[in-house]
Amino acid sequence: MTTPTPSGAKGPGRWPLIIVGVLFLAITGFFLYEFMDATGAEVALREVTPVADGLTSDSYLSEVTRLLADADAASGARWVEEFGCIACHRLAGNVKIAPNWQGIAARAGDRRPPLTAAAYLYESITQPSNFVIADYLPSMPADYATRLSEKQLGDIIAYLLTADAH
DSSP states (O other), X not given: OOOOOOTTOOOSTTHHHHHHHHHHHHHHHHHHHHHHHHTTTTGGGOOOOOOOTTOOTTTTHHHHHHHHHTOOHHHHHHHHHXXXXXGTSOSSSOOOSSOXXXXXXXXXXXXXXXXXXXXXXXXXXXXXXXXXXXXXXXXXXXXXXXXXXXXXXXXXXXXXXXXGGO
């Protein structure tokens, strides 16, 4: 049997609902802010870095050659999944967040002359705002390369150079 509550006494009331509501709104607001930033929704406020002066076919060559010397494309395939690259860069399909990788090995060498395919991929990962492909927002995090070890970076480039075969 329950004991009646004297009039005027309050139980838990609405406070738990208010707290849950406020937390929900705060988390939703944070998510929307981060999503807008990640998708480049404020692109009108950003400036894409112009092509670096003195860009030559040798740009990045020694760095890329060193990274690819011990690179493993199979490990690169694992890294692109582990680091979530495939969330935006699907191997095939109608992807509009970032360019898909279908045919990337063939396109990379022609995308930003005079860079080689490997040098273009290196620059795209380490300095993604240097060259943004038309119809895409600059959405790749600028610090992405600092999240990777040199071995992982080399493996990913090796994978992308052979992505058409996988």
